[in-house]
Every structure is written in C-alpha cells, then in structure tokens.
Amino acid sequence: MLTNETQAEEQLLTDVTLGAWRPQPLPTPSSGRGRTHGTSRNEPFDRWFRYPAGFASDYVTTLLAHLELDSESLVLDPFAGSAVTGTAARQAGHSFFGVEAHPLIAELARLKLQSQPRATDKTxxxxxxxxxxxxxxxxxxxxxxxxxxxxxxxxxxxxxxxxxxxxxxxxxxxxxxxxxxxxxxxxxxxxxxxxxxxxxxxxxxxxxxxxxxxxxxxxxxxxxxxxxxxxxxxxAAESPNHLSYQVIQGDSCGKVAWKNLSPESAQGCVSSPPYLNNFDYADATRLELYFWGDISSWAEMCTEVRSDMLTATTQQSSVPAARIATARLEEYGEIADSVLDITSKLLAERNKRPRGKEYDRVLPDYFLAIAQVLENMATALKPGSPVVWLVGDSAPYGVYVDTPRLIGDIAQGLGFSFEKDITLRKRGQRWQSNSVRHDVQLSERLILFRKS
Ligand SMILES: C[S@@+](CC[C@H](N)C(=O)[O-])C[C@H]1O[C@@H](n2cnc3c(N)ncnc32)[C@H](O)[C@@H]1O
Known part of the structure; x- marks a missing residue:
C-alpha cells in the first residue's frame, strides 16, 4: 500500500515527460526496478522466479513503446538478468540479444525466451x-x-x-x-x-x-x-520464425559474448546495470544455488557464479584490479579524472576509519567495466539507435557518486549523444549502516542516450 506522500511523489515523477522523445507521461510501474526491487509476482514470465534485481515488465513495455523502434527491431540488454527486457521485446514483436553473467539466472532467461518446451505428449x-x-x-x-x-x-x-x-x-x-x-x-x-x-x-x-x-x-x-x-x-505471442531471442551467459565487458552479434545490427537498448554496492547478485541467490547443488561454499560462489560479473561491491574488489582499472580508464578521456577525484575522497574517508571499507577500489573497476560495455554497445548498435538505462546513484561514506551522470559522460566520450536524465524515485539509503552512515538523498534515474 502506498502512502499519500509516496503517491504524490510518484505522480510528480511520472508526470515528467521524455521531452524530445515522447510527450506522454510514463505510467507508474507495478513492481521491479523503476518502482521497488524484484520482478513482479503476477506478470506472465516474471512470476516464474522473483529475481531481486529484476525490472518491472510493464515499465519495460512502456519504455520500448516510447523508443518507437521499427517493428522487428533487435533490442539489446547487456545486463539481461531474468530477461524481463527480453520477454517484453518478444511480446512487442522485436528480436532480442542479451548478455548475463550469473549462470543460473542466464539459464532462467534462456528458458523464458525458448518459444515452447520441446514436443512432449504431456502438458x-x-x-x-x-x-x-x-x-x-x-x-x-x-x-x-x-x-x-x-x-x-x-x-x-x-x-x-x-x-x-x-x-x-x-x-x-x-x-x-x-x-x-x-x-x-x-x-x-x-x-x-x-x-x-x-x-x-x-x-x-x-x-x-x-x-x-x-x-x-x-x-x-x-x-x-x-x-x-x-x-x-x-x-505468449506467436513469434515469427525469423525473429531471434538470444541470451549469452558471459561478461558483457569483454568481446567474446558480442561475437554472436553483427556490428550495427541492433536498433535499441533497455537495460539496468548493477548499482554501485547495491547488492551482490550471486549471494542473493545463494539458497537456490546451494539447494540445487551448483555450489557448496563461498569460494565456489566466487569462481562459479561471480567470475564474469563486473565489480560493484567491496567484496569483489582487489588492489591489483583497481590499479589496472585506474590506468585503463585513461583510455576513456576526462572521465578518468572525475573517477580519480571521487576515489581520492573515498580513500581519505577510509583512512579516517580503523577498518574502513575499500570503496575507493570499487570505483575505477566499476566505471572501466561500464565503459567497456558501452564501447561494445557502440559497435553493436546502428547509428541513431536509442538507449535507456535505469540506474541509481550512491554515497559511500557520504561521498556522492553521481553514477548516472558519470555513465552519461562516458557514453558521450564514446560517440553517443546524451538526451535525458530523469529522476524516477527517491530510494533507500543502503549505505546507511553503522559504519557508513550518511544522509545524502539517493534516487533511481532513467538516462536516455543515442548512438550518433
Ligand atoms: C540490475 S540487474 C538487471 C536485471 C534485469 N533487468 C532483469 O530484469 O532481470 C544487473 C544484472 O547484471 C548482471 N551482470 C553483472 N555483471 C555483468 C557482466 N559483466 N556481464 C553481464 N551481466 C552482468 C547481474 O548478474 C544482474 O543480473
């Protein structure tokens, strides 16, 4: 049940238009990213398994419609998760290409996009x-x-x-x-x-x-x-044979997964990257992984489940990776200075604490990974293709990290034109635990950019 205050706030936020893109207001999504977290418990396909990081499917459907893609376009999602974008794209008559690093969730995504269970005499x-x-x-x-x-x-x-x-x-x-x-x-x-x-x-x-x-x-x-x-x-809509729905299990920062896609073959992207230190997707599915016997220890979690995931939490960070990432970020121009500036502030905060967390090591790795994904997308998308990403900002130790803006800056450096940055909702302050307390108001935002 929404409070009056939340309702008013959401009304305000959903009244924001997509400006040059579309004049209509965006409706409030029922659940999932864009509203709270977790795929819907009720919507077709989403209800198969409630993935905590999942999108609201009605929202993805709306966003896809706003993108005004030609029919039978190829839609991308480099962080495909449980394929909410994939099933929405199929329903809207598009093809889909996704990459997902979590092996179990990639299996679920592929299962949803498989048109029918293979022939069997029983339902x-x-x-x-x-x-x-x-x-x-x-x-x-x-x-x-x-x-x-x-x-x-x-x-x-x-x-x-x-x-x-x-x-x-x-x-x-x-x-x-x-x-x-x-x-x-x-x-x-x-x-x-x-x-x-x-x-x-x-x-x-x-x-x-x-x-x-x-x-x-x-x-x-x-x-x-x-x-x-x-x-x-x-x-599910009967899909024409020539449309294809593919989810590659792997790392969208690298080149391997993208070899399955011809350059400039995709016409749009709706996605949501991991938020900085939001949560650990591998650990969030520990119960299922242990029950099915995929893994039996934390070490296996790291080698079997997390290995392809980009660094978004301190548990994934390391000194050598941060050092390499800091050097490699230079390839992406001025963004390296912005990231370095925040990194120094985070390091200063860590040094004030006896057992401070290494947020300063997460940042370079995270933004390098995002830059690599955007670079891969720049190759895969046709000129003029629109991209929508849902992403949150963060404030470790109260140091504000404007992730959506930084992503926008990286995208611009890679030849995308940046069109919109829309605040969807305020969100909880996950950093506000004992050791990392802060009072910075965080939000979830929709950024819109286009391949030039
Ligand atoms: C915010 S979730 C997206 C969820 C998705 N929109 C859905 O509706 O289920 C981000 C996803 O990115 C995946 N991920 C993290 N690092 C990745 C990488 N390097 N390559 C591909 N996927 C990655 C995570 O496992 C997670 O499922």
Missing amino acids: LGEVARTLAVAAAQQSSSAERRIDQEPDLVTRCFSTPVLGQLVALRDLIRAGAGESWNLHAKWALLGTLRDVASARVGWPYQRPGTERKPIHSNPLARFVQRAEWMEQDIRE
Whole structure:
C-alpha cells in the first residue's frame, strides 16, 4: 500500500515527460526496478522466479513503446538478468540479444525466451502432477537424508517440507534431458522461498530468523508454478520464425559474448546495470544455488557464479584490479579524472576509519567495466539507435557518486549523444549502516542516450 506522500511523489515523477522523445507521461510501474526491487509476482514470465534485481515488465513495455523502434527491431540488454527486457521485446514483436553473467539466472532467461518446451505428449501441468505424486511417496525416505543438505538449506525449511522438496529435486534431476526438465527445475526453485520457514526475503537469506511460510504445501505450489509456466508459454505471442531471442551467459565487458552479434545490427537498448554496492547478485541467490547443488561454499560462489560479473561491491574488489582499472580508464578521456577525484575522497574517508571499507577500489573497476560495455554497445548498435538505462546513484561514506551522470559522460566520450536524465524515485539509503552512515538523498534515474 502506498502512502499519500509516496503517491504524490510518484505522480510528480511520472508526470515528467521524455521531452524530445515522447510527450506522454510514463505510467507508474507495478513492481521491479523503476518502482521497488524484484520482478513482479503476477506478470506472465516474471512470476516464474522473483529475481531481486529484476525490472518491472510493464515499465519495460512502456519504455520500448516510447523508443518507437521499427517493428522487428533487435533490442539489446547487456545486463539481461531474468530477461524481463527480453520477454517484453518478444511480446512487442522485436528480436532480442542479451548478455548475463550469473549462470543460473542466464539459464532462467534462456528458458523464458525458448518459444515452447520441446514436443512432449504431456502438458507441463500433467508432468508436474506426476512428479508431485511420486515425490509424496518418496518424501519420508528423503527426510531421512536431509542431514546431507547444506546447513543454509536445512535451516530454511521444516523437516517435512524439506523432505518433499528434496524428493522433488531428486526426481527432476533423474529426468535430466527430458523436454520438461528445466521447467520443472525452475518451478521447484521458484517454490523454495514460498515455503521457507525462515526469513528468505530478498536480497539476503536469514536462516536464523523464523517466519510463517507463505505457502504450506510445497507440492501443490510446485504444480501451480508449473501450470503458470504452461499458461504463460501458451499465451505468449506467436513469434515469427525469423525473429531471434538470444541470451549469452558471459561478461558483457569483454568481446567474446558480442561475437554472436553483427556490428550495427541492433536498433535499441533497455537495460539496468548493477548499482554501485547495491547488492551482490550471486549471494542473493545463494539458497537456490546451494539447494540445487551448483555450489557448496563461498569460494565456489566466487569462481562459479561471480567470475564474469563486473565489480560493484567491496567484496569483489582487489588492489591489483583497481590499479589496472585506474590506468585503463585513461583510455576513456576526462572521465578518468572525475573517477580519480571521487576515489581520492573515498580513500581519505577510509583512512579516517580503523577498518574502513575499500570503496575507493570499487570505483575505477566499476566505471572501466561500464565503459567497456558501452564501447561494445557502440559497435553493436546502428547509428541513431536509442538507449535507456535505469540506474541509481550512491554515497559511500557520504561521498556522492553521481553514477548516472558519470555513465552519461562516458557514453558521450564514446560517440553517443546524451538526451535525458530523469529522476524516477527517491530510494533507500543502503549505505546507511553503522559504519557508513550518511544522509545524502539517493534516487533511481532513467538516462536516455543515442548512438550518433
Ligand atoms: C540490475 S540487474 C538487471 C536485471 C534485469 N533487468 C532483469 O530484469 O532481470 C544487473 C544484472 O547484471 C548482471 N551482470 C553483472 N555483471 C555483468 C557482466 N559483466 N556481464 C553481464 N551481466 C552482468 C547481474 O548478474 C544482474 O543480473
């Protein structure tokens, strides 16, 4: 429920027009980036799994419409996440090319964009019901094995619930290679937080704090999720064969992922990069990664999940990487001075504290990565193509980092013309923990630029 103040503020912000682009006001998005965080719980495809970093799909749909792309354009998202831009682009009759570094989330994105589950004589709902019946029969024996599960997993569920989840997981794993397998896997992963009896709200899991599960019956919820998937797939617009929907798992700062795209073949971009120190996307999905057995330690999280992600948090930073990035930023002109200036202020703040955090090491790496992504996009986009990015600013130790403006400056240096910087909403002060308290008002902004 929105407060009056929030409603008034949102009305004001949504009344801002896109100026030269479009005269109509932007509607308020239902959920996700642009409103709060997390993909919608209700919208088709978004509801498959609530990714904390996800866009509001109605918002992406609106933005795509505002871009006035020719029909059947190719839309880019270098930070594709759970493919909210991808599914919105498909629905609007466009092709899509995305890059996503998180392997599990890239799998989800590809699954959503796969037009249909491969031919099978059973519907997804029927498959899920068969699996649920078998899991019910096997759950007692699964319960006896739950002490083999990672500590995080055992602490998040009651024993009977975990027995059913483990039984389902083992049945789905045994069906690897079946046409329905990945859908069943994601119906199960989407069920985990619904039936947890510990605080597993985004972005971080708190297994030590109990809560009442949102849904009490994991098997019924699993079947319901599979039925949603089936319904969404059935109702998705029939896509012409010549359109393509691609998500590459990898690093959009490097060149490799972009080899799958011809130069100047894309006509627009709607994206949202990681915000500086907003949160750690790998860690935010720890419950799913541990439960499925993708990783079993923090070290594996770093090598298996995080390795392609750009540096946006102090946990990812290092002295050598910051040094190299500082030198390489020089290639991008004056922006290097702006970043260096903020870095010095952050270092001074760190030195005032006994165990200060290394925000000064994050910045050069972060902005170098952003510059590399923009450079790759400049090659991939046709001249005249519009780009919309949703991004927040930040203020570690109270040192203001105007990320949207700095991104705009980098883009201009790379041959984009900068058109608009619109404040969408004020946002929470994530830096306002004990050691990094500040009172700088932060916001989420929409920046619009165009390939010259
Ligand atoms: C703000 S989220 C975007 C979410 C997306 N808009 C959605 O609706 O799900 C940023 C995404 O960028 C991904 N990411 C981080 N570094 C990356 C990189 N170097 N290359 C590609 N993706 C990256 C993160 O894993 C995260 O999913």
